[in-house]
Amino acid sequence: MPATEEKKAGRSTKLAVESVSRSFRSIVNRRRAEFVPVLNDISFTMYEGEIVSVVGLSGCGKTTLLRIVGGLLEPDEGTVRVDGDAVSGPGLDRAIVFQQPSLLPWRNALRNVEFGLELKKAGKSVRTEKARDALGLVGLRDYEKYYPKQLSGGMQQRVGLARALAVEPEILLMDEPFSALDAQTREELQMELLDLHAQTKKTIMFVTHDLDEAIYLSDRVLVLLPHPGRVHAVVDVDLPRPRANILDIKSDPAFIKARDTVARGIRAGGE
Ligand SMILES: Nc1ncnc2c1ncn2[C@@H]1O[C@H](COP(=O)(O)OP(=O)(O)OP(=O)(O)O)[C@@H](O)[C@H]1O
Ligand SMILES: [Mg+2]
Numbered sequence: 623m624p625a626t627e628e629k630k631a632g633r634s635t636k637l638a639v640e641s642v643s644r645s646f647r648s649i650v651n652r653r654r655a656e657f658v659p660v661l662n663d664i665s666f667t668m669y670e671g672e673i674v675s676v677v678g679l680s681g682c683g684k685t686t687l688l689r690i691v692g693g694l695l696e697p698d699e700g701t702v703r704v705d706g707d708a709v710s711g712p713g714l715d716r717a718i719v720f721q722q723p724s725l726l727p728w729r730n731a732l733r734n735v736e737f738g739l740e741l742k743k744a745g746k747s748v749r750t751e752k753a754r755d756a757l758g759l760v761g762l763r764d765y766e767k768y769y770p771k772q773l774s775g776g777m778q779q780r781v782g783l784a785r786a787l788a789v790e791p792e793i794l795l796m797d798e799p800f801s802a803l804d805a806q807t808r809e810e811l812q813m814e815l816l817d818l819h820a821q822t823k824k825t826i827m828f829v830t831h832d833l834d835e836a837i838y839l840s841d842r843v844l845v846l847l848p849h850p851g852r853v854h855a856v857v858d859v860d861l862p863r864p865r866a867n868i869l870d871i872k873s874d875p876a877f878i879k880a881r882d883t884v885a886r887g888i889r890a891g892g893e
Contacts, residue, residue, distance in 0.1 A: 635669060636671075636793060637702070637703070638666075638667045638668075638706075639664055640702070641665055641699060641700040642663070642665070642697045643659065643662050643698050643700055644659075644695070660851055661850060661851045665700075666844055666856060673828060673839050673841050674844055675839060676829045676830075677831070677833060677843060677846070678851065683848070683850070684797070687851065688829055693711040693712040693716065694712060704792070704793065714741075714789050716795055717787070717794055718786065718796075719794065719796045720797050720799070721802055722802065723779050725781055725785075727769065732750065734770070734781055735753035735757055736753040739789060752788050756784040756787045757784045759821070759822070760783050760784045762777060762781065765777065776803050779803065780811070780814075783815075792825060794826045796826060798831065800830075800835070801830070801832070809868055812839060816863070816865060820864060833881055837859055837881050841859060842856050854890060857880055857884050861880075
């Protein structure tokens with residue numbers, strides 16, 4: 623049995639996206655509006671503890687799909703299930719990390735991380751303890767008193783990640799979380815995310831434009847085609863974990879093979 627098949631065997635399905643479709647109203651002119659299909663019949667599953675990246679050309683519906691999974695947007699058709707149960711809105715089982723961490727400027731790092739826990743109605747001392755643990759997970763234990771403007775972009779994104787982790791979600795939904803960062807900080811955060819995943823075994827859906835990032839992080843890569851967004855392929859990444867530094871792993875034949883398959887898949891949409 624190939625390694626990826628072996629890995630999947632015996633794992634339970636955490637997230638199932640079943641025949642999800644969604645259109646948006648688009649204004650043609652003053653008298654006419656039409657519905658433009660953005661996602662068409664999207665189905666895929668994620669196993670517990672798996673990292674799956676979602677790639678595809680700009681506008682193919684990656685963010686729309688992530689928002690539907692997060693319960694921020696309803697599909698026109700289809701169902702999203704977590705542990706077999708249909709979701710009908712946002713829930714503490716799923717936390718979203720966006721490209722910009724949108725921290726509250728008047729709260730320090732600790733209080734920003736506590737923010738998510740306030741929705742969970744945890745008591746103050748529990749909130750502080752969990753927020754400190756989450757800041758520790760992202761390497762910011764010593765920065766809890768810093769305000770967002772005193773933190774670098776990478777640190778702010780770490781606080782955003784800690785805020786998502788603090789509510790102890792089962793699934794992390796990440797939409798280009800590192801794309802606003804410089805290359806070096808981005809690589810650091812990729813490695814930190816893998817460490818964090820090794821510690822917490824969260825199920826992670828990761829939207830990115832960067833194919834190296836997608837392969838490096840993921841067990842599988844979901845390739846979408848545009849107009850309307852649809853699944854072209856799900857590509858297995860046959861690289862063992864823990865993974866080495868991205869610079870070393872890039873020359874691994876399994877990395878090159880997966881990257882090539884994904885890159886060709888994305889281009890298939892333009893042909
Ligand atoms: N709320 C909305 N109302 C109308 N159209 C929308 C809305 N949200 C998204 N769209 C349209 O749906 C399509 C897909 O958008 P989406 O943001 O999901 O793409 P994406 O793959 O995330 O793109 P990018 O890679 O640029 O982030 C786009 O054509 C966009 O204009
Ligand atoms: Mg997007």
